Amino acid sequence: MTDHPSHPPAGDDAAAGPVPHPPVHPEHPGPEQPYSPDQQPVYEQPAPQQPGYPPQQHPYPGAPGSQTQQPGYPPQQHPYPGAPGSQTQQPGYPPPQHPYPGAPGSQASAGQHYGPVPEQPAAPRKPSAFAAFALVPLTVLKRIWSGDTGAALTYPGELGQKLGKAHGPWLTVGGTVVVLAMITGLFGTLVSDISMRVSSPFGVSAMTYVTSMVLVPFLAGASFVLRVFTIRWTLGVRQVADASLAEAGNLMAAAGSLYVAFWAVLVPLSLLPGPVGGFLVSLGSAAVGFVAILGAELIIYVGIARRVESPKGPLVPHVLLSLAHAAMVFLLVAIILSISFEAMFYSGFLPFFRF
Secondary structure, three states, rough: OOOOOOOOOOOOOHHOOOOOOOOOOOOOOOOOOOOOOOOOOOOOOOOOOOOOOOOOOOOOOOOOOOOOOOOOOOOOOOOOOOOOOOOOOOOOOOOOOOOOOOOOOOOOOOOOOOOOOOOOOOOOOOOOHHHHHHOHHHHHHHHHHHOOHHHHHHHHHHHHHHHHOOOHHHHHHHHHHHHHHHHHHHHHOOOHHHHHHHOOOOOHHHHHHHHHHHHHHHHHHHHHHHHHHHHHHHHHHHHOOOOOHHHHHHHHHHHHHHHHHHHHHHHHHHHOOOHHHHHHHHHHHHHHHHHHHHHHHHHHHHHHHHOOOOOOHHHHHHHHHHHHHHHEEEEHHHHHHEEEEEEEEHHOHHHHHHH
């Protein structure tokens, strides 16, 4: 019996097993091979992905299991955003849709709100420059009372620089002094007029109103401004660098806060009628005025001494120019009183002065 070519010869070669056959190409099978029951079909099994090794390479793009994006085809859809194997955004295609805002992989910006946006509270309005300057006396007095004299001296100047109006604080404080003096003169004259008309048919003349409502505020404002100039001259005598009228004025604004307190106390006192009221007005004005003048002069000197670096010190020019200020105020008062008495004499209000 003849052996089949696919079987090995008997004997020792039989123990070697079946003879291997060359692989058969699917497109070029070659000559037909005789059937052999020992021949088993050969299948290529993909090697399983081992952890810690790079992913398996595919023989060509688009092979089964490859995740390479093919040109001309939409990106692969996934059951939900962030699923395993989901692709990153491909150029030329719209971003993937997400089922709800904030889902994994969604591109909603942090802090994005949905639905009606709650109304934001309005920012508090900042006070105007005039309102801020009008509160300078109160702030300075609080700091002086708490013992922080240095902060009280520098507050008007710092506020003026912050609001861009260097002359604003001292002009506002000086104007406050003038207004309070005018109100005090008006209230005092009205109370005197009412008291005189109750006891006699005569009242206060129009000249008295003019004197109390015009000349007294003018005198208070002139004294304030003259003190600013004497402070500036004192700084100039000791050659203080960068000394300016605004600096001298804001130093006077800190000291003038005590004058504001003085006139603020006189306003209610001017409403007291009768001789007792007049006595209390005189006593109160003398006591409060002494404290205001003494405290203001001390504050002015401390402010000047903080700026003067000369070894001579500012005491001598400060005292001399303070005396000059007092002399100018006295001369101004004398001129105003002489004009007032002259006007009242020619109006017939003072007939006993006639000769």
